[in-house]
Amino acid sequence: MAFLTIWNYYSSLSVVFLLIFVCTVRCQAVHAENVTVLEGGTAQISFQLQNYDGSIVVIQNPRRQTLFFNGTRALRDDRFQMVLFTPLLVRISLTNASVWDEGDYFCQLYTDDTHHQVATLSVSVPPEVPLVEAKVQPVEGAEVELTCLSSRSKPPTVLRWFREHHEIPGLQSHVPTSLLRMVSQQDNGKTVSVRSTIRIPVDRRDDGAVLSCEASHPALGAAQRRVRHYRLDVHFAPTVHIEPPASILREGDPLTLACSVTGNPLPRAVQWSRVNATLPERVEIRGSTLMVSRLSRAHNGTYLCQAHNLYGGAADHYTLLVYDPGAVVETHGAVPFAIIGGILTMLVFAVICALIITTWCSLRQKGSYLTHEASGLDEHGEVQQAFLNDGDVQEGNKEYLL
Numbered sequence: 001m002a003f004l005t006i007w008n009y010y011s012s013l014s015v016v017f018l019l020i021f022v023c024t025v026r027c028q029a030v031h032a033e034n035v036t037v038l039e040g041g042t043a044q045i046s047f048q049l050q051n052y053d054g055s056i057v058v059i060q061n062p063r064r065q066t067l068f069f070n071g072t073r074a075l076r077d078d079r080f081q082m083v084l085f086t087p088l089l090v091r092i093s094l095t096n097a098s099v100w101d102e103g104d105y106f107c108q109l110y111t112d113d114t115h116h117q118v119a120t121l122s123v124s125v126p127p128e129v130p131l132v133e134a135k136v137q138p139v140e141g142a143e144v145e146l147t148c149l150s151s152r153s154k155p156p157t158v159l160r161w162f163r164e165h166h167e168i169p170g171l172q173s174h175v176p177t178s179l180l181r182m183v184s185q186q187d188n189g190k191t192v193s194v195r196s197t198i199r200i201p202v203d204r205r206d207d208g209a210v211l212s213c214e215a216s217h218p219a220l221g222a223a224q225r226r227v228r229h230y231r232l233d234v235h236f237a238p239t240v241h242i243e244p245p246a247s248i249l250r251e252g253d254p255l256t257l258a259c260s261v262t263g264n265p266l267p268r269a270v271q272w273s274r275v276n277a278t279l280p281e282r283v284e285i286r287g288s289t290l291m292v293s294r295l296s297r298a299h300n301g302t303y304l305c306q307a308h309n310l311y312g313g314a315a316d317h318y319t320l321l322v323y324d325p326g327a328v329v330e331t332h333g334a335v336p337f338a339i340i341g342g343i344l345t346m347l348v349f350a351v352i353c354a355l356i357i358t359t360w361c362s363l364r365q366k367g368s369y370l371t372h373e374a375s376g377l378d379e380h381g382e383v384q385q386a387f388l389n390d391g392d393v394q395e396g397n398k399e400y401l402l
């Protein structure tokens with residue numbers, strides 16, 4: 001009885017001891033948290049220990065190379081430092097992190113029952129300011145294809161196009177950076193190059209317009225963007241305009257004829273010529289301006305200003321009439337006099353018409369009185385009355401006409 005009791009006592013005690021022993025093994029544990037770091041930044045990788053019993057702690061990189069063996073550096077990579085090693089916490093730091101450092105970091109406890117925990121390191125690569133280029137030179141009337149390129153990012157950058165705060169929908173594509181850089185094929189598709197292409201029709205009014213390509217990325221934060229502005233350079237054929245002088249020109253006057261030219265590229269020079277004749281002597285051409293210090297009648301003629309670029313040519317002409325100084329006084333008000341002259345001519349013409357009608361009517365009236373006394377009397381009476389009021393004028397004009 002007593003033996004059994006003692007035996008029971010010891011066996012239950014041993015179970016308790018066994019449990020305690022198992023717990024010291026089982027309950028020793030590691031906890032790890034995942035870490036995200038910007039490329040080039042410093043990552044802190046921490047492992048929390050539970051019930052650490054002095055076992056060997058081994059930290060390995062994703063390639064299973066041992067970085068630290070119970071606190072002692074094993075791999076010769078100075079970017080890794082042991083920051084803390086306490087019975088509660090093991091912390092290492094990694095400076096200048098690169099995408100190659102990504103992966104699972106192992107923390108192993110070498111006990112009877114080898115236990116390990118993994119911390120996953122992610123390295124994010126924010127985009128640089130993207131690049132914008134046009135495949136071909138934008139030309140008026142054609143569509144321009146613009147490509148915005150963000151060379152390297154992780155996770156992929158989102159590119160958006162804007163023109164004066166209005167978004168232009170673009171076509172986005174991702175290409176692993178490794179495919180772009182065939183020379184160094186190490187990137188392994190870890191980072192991607194993102195491109196966004198837009199096609200827009202352009203004309204000369206779009207020349208100088210500013211488009212922007214914006215790169216947004218989680219690592220940049222919500223409000224921050226990398227923006228590239230792109231000024232459209234739309235090529236177009238020239239236009240030419242000669243501003244005519246305000247007043248008429250007399251012999252001895254100076255003349256300045258400015259020829260204004262547009263075009264992209266701007267024509268390097270304009271050509272001045274005189275139609276059906278050579279440019280007279282004493283004509284000075286300065287840039288796009290034709291100048292004569294003293295006009296003479298020999299300068300009469302039609303002057304032509306022409307300009308060309310790759311996309312075409314344009315011309316404008318000006319007909320120069322040089323009046324002699326004597327004629328100047330009379331023709332000074334040339335335009336008002338012409339109008340007054342015209343009005344006078346029309347008045348005279350109207351009076352003559354009235355006279356003819358009156359004469360014709362009075363002749364007809366005499367005839368009608370003889371033949372049809374009653375018919376059309378009212379009508380003719382009205383006409384007669386109308387003219388009676390102007391009797392004096394008619395008389396005067398009759399005299400004038402005779």
Ligand SMILES: *[C@@H]1O[C@H](CO)[C@@H](O)[C@H](O)[C@H]1NC(C)=O
Binds near residue numbers: 032033034120
């Ligand atoms: C850490 O990251 C890995 C892989 O991305 C994932 O499977 C795991 O659940 C993550 N652990 C924690 C604690 O978030």
Ligand SMILES: *[C@@H]1O[C@H](CO)[C@@H](O)[C@H](O)[C@H]1NC(C)=O
Binds near residue numbers: 054055056070071085
């Ligand atoms: C491992 O390192 C810890 C902390 O320095 C120490 O307490 C422990 O005794 C070491 N274990 C072995 C087996 O050397």
Ligand SMILES: *[C@@H]1O[C@H](CO)[C@@H](O)[C@H](O)[C@H]1NC(C)=O
Binds near residue numbers: 040096098
């Ligand atoms: C960081 O690492 C990159 C390669 O990953 C290297 O080119 C660069 O020089 C390093 N920078 C520093 C400050 O060590």
Ligand SMILES: *[C@@H]1O[C@H](CO)[C@@H](O)[C@H](O)[C@H]1NC(C)=O
Binds near residue numbers: 275276302
């Ligand atoms: C130039 O000459 C041509 C033929 O000789 C003629 O038809 C044309 O009217 C002339 N132009 C001017 C502006 O004199």
Ligand SMILES: *[C@@H]1O[C@H](CO)[C@@H](O)[C@H](O)[C@H]1NC(C)=O
Binds near residue numbers: 298322324
């Ligand atoms: C120039 O033009 C004026 C105005 O038409 C004219 O009177 C003059 O005779 C012209 N001179 C020559 C040289 O043709």
